[in-house]
Structure formats: C-alpha cells, structure tokens
Amino acid sequence: MLNIFNTLTHKKEKFKPNIKNNINIYVCGVTVYDLCHLGHARTFIIFDIVYRYFVHIGYNVNYVRNITDIDDKIIDKSIINKENIHSFTKNMINNMHKDFNDLKMIKPSYEPKATNHINDIINMIGCLLDNNYAYISNNGDVMFSIDSYIDYGKLSRQKIQKLKIGSSIKLNVYKKNPLDFVLWKCLKNNKISSFIKEGASWISPWGKGRPGWHIECSAIINKYFGSNLDIHGGGSDLIFPHHENEISQSTCFNNCKYVNYWMHVGMIITQNRKMSKSYGNFLTIRELLKLYDHETIRLFIISSHYRHPIYYNKEKLFQSRLSLERLYIAMRGTKADKIIVSSSYMKLNKEIIGLEFEHSFYEAMNDDFNTPKALRVLFSLAHKINRSKLLNNDFETQKLAFKLKLLSNILGLLLQSSIDFFNNKKTRQNQSISEIENLVLLRKHARINSSWHYADYIRHKLSLLGVILEDTPEGTLWKWK
Ligand SMILES: [Zn+2]
Structure with missing residues (x-):
C-alpha cells in the first residue's frame, strides 16, 4: 500500500485515488x-519518477504540468531582448523541452499554457466576483479577498494575523487586506512597450x-480535472x-475540497541559500549536462529524499557518477544489459520476479517514494551480481541482472547498455578521468614503496570503475574496459 506525505495534514497518508x-x-x-x-530538474525528475512508478504499479495516469507563459518577468525579459512576447516564450519553451528531453523525463499527458486558458480564467474570476470572494480595487485590478476564505494559511501552517504584521508584506493602498492577491491585472500603459503589448494583454469585463x-x-x-x-x-x-492562494480560489469557486494529496519537493541549497534564478546562484541544466550524463544527475537528485533539501556540490555529483558506474559494471556482460524493461513487461512477468529484492524496493517506494532506500536495494543487488559473477554462477547472475535492470528502469536509471554508457564520451567526465589518473599515480607510488597490497587494492578499485591497467616499461597505461 502506497503512503504519501500530505503537506496539508503533515502526515503520511494511505493513497486512495478518486477513481x-x-x-x-x-x-x-x-x-x-x-x-x-x-x-x-529536481522537481520535475521527482514527479517523473512518481509518474513512472504509478504507471508501473498499474495506474492510468493523467499527468498535467502547466507552462506559465505570461507574467512580469517574462514581459521584462521580452522588453530587454526587444522581442515579441510570443516568439520569446516559444523559444524558451523549446529550450525547456530540449532540457527535459535530455534528462529523459517522460512527457506529461498534457502541457497547457496559461495563455491558452484566458477564457477559463476570466470565467473563474467572474464567478469569484459574483459571489463576493473577490473585489475590484481602486486601481482597476481584480483582487481575491482572503478574508472571504476561512482556512487561509492552513497549507503553510501560518496564522493570518502573524502574516499580516510580517515585514515582508508591504502595505498596499489598493488592498483590503495586505495578503489579498491579484486575479486580474489591468494594463498599465507605462509598463509595456507597444511592440509586445498585443501579446501581453487580453480583453476582459474589467x-x-x-x-x-x-x-x-x-x-x-x-478545466482538466473538474473540482477535485x-x-x-x-x-x-x-x-x-502560490498553493495557499490556489486553494482559496478553487475552494471558493467549487465549494468543495480542492486537492486530496499535496506533494512538495525540497529545494537545492548552494552557497547557503536556495538555488534560484532570482538569487543568481543557479546552474542551468545545460551547464550540468556538459559535465555529467543525465543518469548521474538523476541519481544525485534521488539520493536524497524528495522532501529534504539537497546541498549541492561537485563532489556529490562525482560520487553519484561512481555509484552509477557500480550499477553499470554489475550489468556488464549480462543478457539484461542491452534491454529496457517496460512497465507492461513487468506486469506480464510477475512470476519471474521473485521477492527478495523487489519486496524491499517496493516497500521503500511505497513509503512516500523513499528513493534513497530504493537505491540501496539496487546497490546490494549490484553487489550480489558481482559476487555471483566471481562464483561463475551464470543462472544466478542473469536472474539478478534482470531484476536490477527492471527496478532501475522504474527510477529512470540504466536506460542504456553498459557498453553505450562507458563508450559515451559525455559520460566520462573530466573529474572522473582526473580521479582515475590520481588513482593510477597513487598505485605507482605504492609500487615504488613496495606496498604491494595497497597497489593491488588500487588496481581492484580501478577495475570496479571499469579501468584496465597495462604496465609498460614507459609507465602505466590505462583504458576503459
Ligand atoms: Zn501553480
């Protein structure tokens, strides 16, 4: 039984779908x-795994992820770029799709753009106004009145009184309550240049x-799901x-519970603050993909539980790379190495799956998508495969390799063969190579000092990384297996 931590109740709850x-x-x-x-990458890879997992355990999943293609930052950027807002957002959406595709995320079922739903938005605002949940302020904007919704602050567990006196909330003469928020923003001529004006405003009753x-x-x-x-x-x-405001609007509009389970993914922390565009301390997906392959980035992300913060540093990504290599090394030479196990295959072949590792894997995933725990199952499987290879137990090796492939694919890992993985130049990072060079050098010093055990240990470690050493009169050469 799947349990999900619900931000609203702060509890892990048994998952029960509406249908x-x-x-x-x-x-x-x-x-x-x-x-x-x-x-x-973190937020959407986590939901990519949630999506894959639900499909895997037999659900029909309707996954919608919107695109916000109109807002102040977009308008500002279009003005700076002297670009029409449509062509600017089209270009940014293409970039986003390329990045997500390079990270091997499965496409959502629907990806609606805000600007394609202006009529739905206008209808909703009209209804909120008619029922006195909203008002037209002195400057012409339509505002939601948070005093009209009794449970405001429940999701974020904040008392409205405290929020009101909080220093971050600026007093605004156009609002009845400083926490009221804009539903419809009237066009103010000073802000938008004429060349983007057309794409940035729509006619409304207000x-x-x-x-x-x-x-x-x-x-x-x-529009896509109805009231709940x-x-x-x-x-x-x-x-x-954002979500506090969504709840208040939707609950007032539909007069019923909005969402059954709220899931939130933690932040990535770097330089002691969250990674964000507005703080300027971010690493783009593109920059990362130049240094690391997509599965290394994925493994780095899912090595922490999705609700916890991740402290980003290069060493951790390097460690993720080594961990991934361990999985690929275990797969090498097995029949399952070259196949991708689809979810339907899993359903059809339950009988060959056995229980030993699967049980722990599903237990981890059913415990609020505990991917760090699920990963540990994969590593112990890899360990067992290596042992069984040493014992020349081919039947056992093939069986375990199939399991490793199947379980890894659920997390979006081991999507390529070990040959492709190790042959792909992109997956051999500079750091990985420098680390290998360091180990080769360490081994050389160990040999000079006649520390034969230590030298052998390093050779073994390099072998696990997929490296073959060749001692020549000119020195030690190394190559990928
Ligand atoms: Zn939203």
Missing part, C-alpha cells in the same frame, strides 16, 4: 523566462489586462503563497 486504477496529478510547471536550472499568476493553475485544473484532484505537486517554495 480506482486512475490517478489525476497536476504539477506547477515552469515560468518560461530563462533557461531551466538544477532546481527545476478592461484590458492579464491574469495574475495563481489563478491560471486553478482554472487549468478545473488526487495529487497536486510542485516545489516547496510554492507552498506559500
């Missing part, structure tokens, strides 16, 4: 004003303007105010 064997999942997507970074950010997710969810949703996900930085 048997079906699951509706919505994840807040990217605001497309710049290239995606490691923080995005004048020309554009939607606020929060309303697009509520409107899109209503199984799982809503996103980065933990969205809990407040």
Whole structure:
C-alpha cells in the first residue's frame, strides 16, 4: 500500500485515488523566462519518477504540468531582448523541452499554457466576483479577498494575523487586506512597450489586462480535472503563497475540497541559500549536462529524499557518477544489459520476479517514494551480481541482472547498455578521468614503496570503475574496459 506525505495534514497518508486504477496529478510547471536550472530538474525528475512508478504499479495516469507563459518577468525579459512576447516564450519553451528531453523525463499527458486558458480564467474570476470572494480595487485590478476564505494559511501552517504584521508584506493602498492577491491585472500603459503589448494583454469585463499568476493553475485544473484532484505537486517554495492562494480560489469557486494529496519537493541549497534564478546562484541544466550524463544527475537528485533539501556540490555529483558506474559494471556482460524493461513487461512477468529484492524496493517506494532506500536495494543487488559473477554462477547472475535492470528502469536509471554508457564520451567526465589518473599515480607510488597490497587494492578499485591497467616499461597505461 502506497503512503504519501500530505503537506496539508503533515502526515503520511494511505493513497486512495478518486477513481480506482486512475490517478489525476497536476504539477506547477515552469515560468518560461530563462533557461531551466538544477532546481527545476529536481522537481520535475521527482514527479517523473512518481509518474513512472504509478504507471508501473498499474495506474492510468493523467499527468498535467502547466507552462506559465505570461507574467512580469517574462514581459521584462521580452522588453530587454526587444522581442515579441510570443516568439520569446516559444523559444524558451523549446529550450525547456530540449532540457527535459535530455534528462529523459517522460512527457506529461498534457502541457497547457496559461495563455491558452484566458477564457477559463476570466470565467473563474467572474464567478469569484459574483459571489463576493473577490473585489475590484481602486486601481482597476481584480483582487481575491482572503478574508472571504476561512482556512487561509492552513497549507503553510501560518496564522493570518502573524502574516499580516510580517515585514515582508508591504502595505498596499489598493488592498483590503495586505495578503489579498491579484486575479486580474489591468494594463498599465507605462509598463509595456507597444511592440509586445498585443501579446501581453487580453480583453476582459474589467478592461484590458492579464491574469495574475495563481489563478491560471486553478482554472487549468478545473478545466482538466473538474473540482477535485488526487495529487497536486510542485516545489516547496510554492507552498506559500502560490498553493495557499490556489486553494482559496478553487475552494471558493467549487465549494468543495480542492486537492486530496499535496506533494512538495525540497529545494537545492548552494552557497547557503536556495538555488534560484532570482538569487543568481543557479546552474542551468545545460551547464550540468556538459559535465555529467543525465543518469548521474538523476541519481544525485534521488539520493536524497524528495522532501529534504539537497546541498549541492561537485563532489556529490562525482560520487553519484561512481555509484552509477557500480550499477553499470554489475550489468556488464549480462543478457539484461542491452534491454529496457517496460512497465507492461513487468506486469506480464510477475512470476519471474521473485521477492527478495523487489519486496524491499517496493516497500521503500511505497513509503512516500523513499528513493534513497530504493537505491540501496539496487546497490546490494549490484553487489550480489558481482559476487555471483566471481562464483561463475551464470543462472544466478542473469536472474539478478534482470531484476536490477527492471527496478532501475522504474527510477529512470540504466536506460542504456553498459557498453553505450562507458563508450559515451559525455559520460566520462573530466573529474572522473582526473580521479582515475590520481588513482593510477597513487598505485605507482605504492609500487615504488613496495606496498604491494595497497597497489593491488588500487588496481581492484580501478577495475570496479571499469579501468584496465597495462604496465609498460614507459609507465602505466590505462583504458576503459
Ligand atoms: Zn501553480
């Protein structure tokens, strides 16, 4: 039985879908004003695994991830680039798709853009106004009145009074309550240059303007799923105010519970603060993919539990690379090495799966997608394969290798053959090579000092990394196996 930690209740809860064997999942997507970074990679790789896992255990998954293609940052960037807003966002969306594809994420079932749902947004705002959940402020913007929703602050566990006096909330003469937020932003001429104006505003009953950010997710969810949703996900930085605001809008609009399970992915910390575009301390997915292959990045991300923060540093990525090599080394020479095990294959072949490792793997995944624990199962499998290879137990080796491949594929790992992995220049990072050079040098010193045991130990370690040594009169040469 799958248990999911629900941010709303702060408890792990048994997962029960609204409709048997079906699951509706919505994840807040990217605001497309710049290239995606490691923080995005983390959030969307986690939901990629959630998606893969649900499919694997037999669900029909309807996975929607929106694209925010209108907001202040997008308008500002278009102005700086002197580019039409449509061509700018189109280009950024293409970049995002390329990055996500390079990270081998499965495409969501639908990927709606905010600007394709302006009518849905306008209808929702109209209804909120009609029922006094919203008001038109002095400057013409339509605002949501948070005092009209009694449970405001519940998701982020904050008392409204405290929020009100918080220094981060600026007093705003246009708001009844400083926490009220914009549903419809009227066009203010000073901001938008004429050449992008057309793409950045729409006609509404409240004048020309554009939607606020929060309303697009509520409107899109209503369109695709109706009033209630199984799982809503996103980065933990969205809990407040974005998801708090979504809940208030949607609950008032539909008059029923909005989301059954809220899942939030932790941040990536670097230089003592969260990795974010606005702090300028981010590493783009592209920069990372120049240094590391996609599975190394994935393994790095899932080595921590999805709710915890990850402290980014290069050493950790290097360690992930070595860990991944261990898995590929175990696969080498086995029949399962060259195949990809699809989810349907898994369902058809339950009888060959046995229980020993699968049980621990599924137990970990069913415990709120505990990927670090699931990874440990993969490493002990790899260890057992290596031992069985040493004992020349081919039957056992093939059986275990098949299991390793199958379980790894659920996490989006071991998607290539070990030959492809080790032959791919991109997967042999500079750091990995320098590490090997260091080990070769260490072995040389050990031999000079007649520390034969230590020299043998290093040779063995290099062998596990897939390196063959050749001692020649000119020195030691090394090559990939
Ligand atoms: Zn959202």
